[in-house]
């Protein structure tokens with residue numbers, strides 16, 4: 001079921017020469033975890049702010065749960081958990097618990113409910129002993145964790161997280177991944193920006209890639225990676241450089257790229273058979289060999305570097 005539908009939204013900031021966001025459209029279904037990727041300044045935060053109506057779009061519409069919320073965000077906010085850049089979704093003079101009660105209350109939770117859920121969340125992240133410490137006195141990573149807990153406090157239908165991994169250690173990141181997967185399994189739609197490709201690849205089922213304000217790629221992660229890895233790729237480390245005749249032999253069945261001295265990548269051509277290539281490899285002065293699995297970072301590089 002489509003939870004959020006973003007249709008042709010655009011934004012030019014005052015005094016700017018070019019559009020920060022240009023004609024961006026996408027959907028988030030319930031249960032989706034959508035990774036919203038793009039280089040610095042690509043337009044991710046601006047898009048999220050337009051969805052939340054914190055920045056008013058010049059054009060386009062935002063539909064949440066079947067209702068047009070483009071210029072009226074109350075219905076959306078009641079049902080959405082939000083982590084903004086720099087954990088700006090909290091009162092910093094208050095403690096985590098006070099924030100949970102306040103922000104939970106805004107979304108219809110009683111004080112008791114908010115406290116109970118807040119305790120469960122803090123416990124998951126191992127931060128229960130900080131529940132009455134003001135946010136200003138927490139470490140940067142802890143502030144981020146509490147910001148994430150605040151976004152999750154009222155069991156929203158939609159979760160919007162702007163760079164939640166920022167400042168988190170490995171353990172906190174893993175706990176967050178678990179929580180997000182649980183929410184998604186319960187039908188929550190999640191839209192998350194990140195610069196960490198590994199995190200995106202681990203968690204998301206769809207990716208959106210934005211560059212210079214335009215959506216340049218959008219697909220399911222599984223499909224994208226399957227397509228990307230259709231070609232078998234070997235990375236070989238050689239004890240001596242390839243001779244001209246060895247190169248010629250290889251090029252008959254593989255695409256050949258030199259990475260550094262003595263290190264080559266061989267991409268098996270579609271018409272070549274694997275046994276033919278393996279025989280070829282066995283005749284080379286190889287010190288080590290590995291198969292290469294291409295990841296989301298390659299898609300990112302392809303779509304963001306070619307436009308520069």
Ligand SMILES: Nc1ncnc2c1ncn2[C@@H]1O[C@H](COP(=O)(O)OP(=O)(O)OP(=O)(O)O)[C@@H](O)[C@H]1O
Pocket residue numbers: 013014016020038039040041042043044045046047
């Ligand atoms: N308040 C603002 N006033 C004017 N221009 C802005 C404002 N906020 C963002 N911009 C511009 O809009 C463009 C998109 O910025 P945005 O913050 O949406 O990028 P982003 O993709 O979130 O980048 P990052 O990964 O660095 O967070 C940039 O060119 C930026 O300079």
Ligand SMILES: [Mg+2]
Pocket residue numbers: 044045046085162
């Ligand atoms: Mg941003």
